[in-house]
Amino acid sequence: MTLSVIVVAAGSGERLGSARPKAFVDLAGLTLLERSLGPIVDLDSVDQVVVVAPSGWVEPAQQLAAHVLGDAIALEVVEGGATRTDSVRRGLESVDDSASIVLIHDAARCMTPREVFERVIAAIEEGAQGVIPTLDVVDTMVPRDRDTGVTHAALDRDGLAITQTPQGFNAGALREAYATFDGDATDDAEVLRHAGLDVVSVEGHRDSVKITYPDDLDALHAVVVGAPNLRIGVGVDAHRFETGTSMVVAGRVFESSQGLSGHSDGDVVLHAITDALLGAAGLGDLGTHFGTSRPEFAGAPSPVFLDKTLEMLEQRGYRPQSVSVQYIGNEPRLGAVRGELSDALTALVGAPVHLSATTTDGMGLTGNGEGAAAIAQALVVRHESSAEPGK
Ligand code: CTP
Ligand code: MG
Secondary structure, three states, X not given: OOEEEEEEOOOOOOOOOOOOOHHHOEEOOEEHHHHHHHHHHHOOOOOEEEEEEOOOOHHHHHHHHHHHHOOOOEEEEEEOOOOHHHHHHHHHHOOOXXXXXXXXXXXXXXXXXXXXXXXXXXXXXXXXXXXXXXXXXXXXXXXXXXXOOOEOOOOOHHHOEEEOOOEEEEHHHHHHHHHOOOOOOOOHHHHHHHOOOOEEEEEXXXXXXXXXXXXXXXXXXXXXXXXXXXXXXXXXXEEEEEEOOOEEEOOEEEOOOEEEOOOOOOOHHHHHHHHHHHHHOOOOOHHHHHOOOOHHHOOOOHHHXXXXXXXXXXXOOEEEEEEEEEEEOOOOOOHHHHHHHHHHHHHHHOOOEEEEEEOOOOOHHHXXXXXXXXXXXXXXXXXXXXXXXXX
């Protein structure tokens, strides 16, 4: 038995929306392509791997794949086509003539465990022409009209299965089936069925999800690393009290004979939160983006800084998860409005914000009534599919 594995990696990953083709997106330090090849190396029975790469990515694919596969497995890297079917066709042309079994695997299913490959190979060795890994359907399935949204009577779930890859084939049957097929098929089993051949199923695996949307990648990051890709940031701000200035704290104006001085409205709570968010995303600090060197921000209400910061985070793939902020000052007393202010800050940040307040027992900067300060911590999650590779 001679075994070749085609790994199709030529898709653009449109639904993932990343800056590079999906197979070259990083998941906790390794690309999806590298991860998808991992279990293939562990199989010990593979003679050849054919990687199908997007146009312009053959060289990077060659380097990544050669690094994972080492010398023991022959490697071919070819350019893919416009559809998955085209890409498989091109991969098939590079499969060794001597191959008796061909497996076809999606690089997008980069977490498929070795046991699934083994089950597929075993079934082909036992004589099946085509084999696919499947899972039972757990949700109720109904036909739905995409245009009208109207749904119809539920399908018999027991008679349905979810399909995965690698799909395995008797090499001769697969070649023949592709030779007589000139359409576009959802997968390779479908091409075999079109040729009138049976495709049997073996048990798939829940980890073998096809990465399609950004959330899929985030969920897998949690599986690989044991935690989501969280980053923490800290922000501290302090301003002097000044008579004749309005007292703005946490976005609210308080009645007082004095207020907090500053380049903007002196809102130490919002400044500390903004700084903590910038820090968590590794984007510098408040001074870098909105400091005195940016006169256009003089006197600007602090929510403007926060909004701009949230925009920057979003562009770079970070989403705030939670913020804790503490106001340190003798006045204004925040106890009675703490809940309301927390709610308002939560709405501004788009993630839970908890505001607390304290005095410093008459000591130091804020205790002697010279001014007020705030300290904040922000937790953000980084999307794996974000445009800029992780720092
Ligand atoms: N694929 C391919 N060539 C294509 C299209 C898809 O080799 N022209 C591969 C993908 O690289 C992926 C597998 O087929 O490993 C399954 O496709 P899918 O998950 O749909 O990936 P993409 O087509 O890249 O994603 P999208 O449909 O969101 O653009
Ligand atoms: Mg696709």
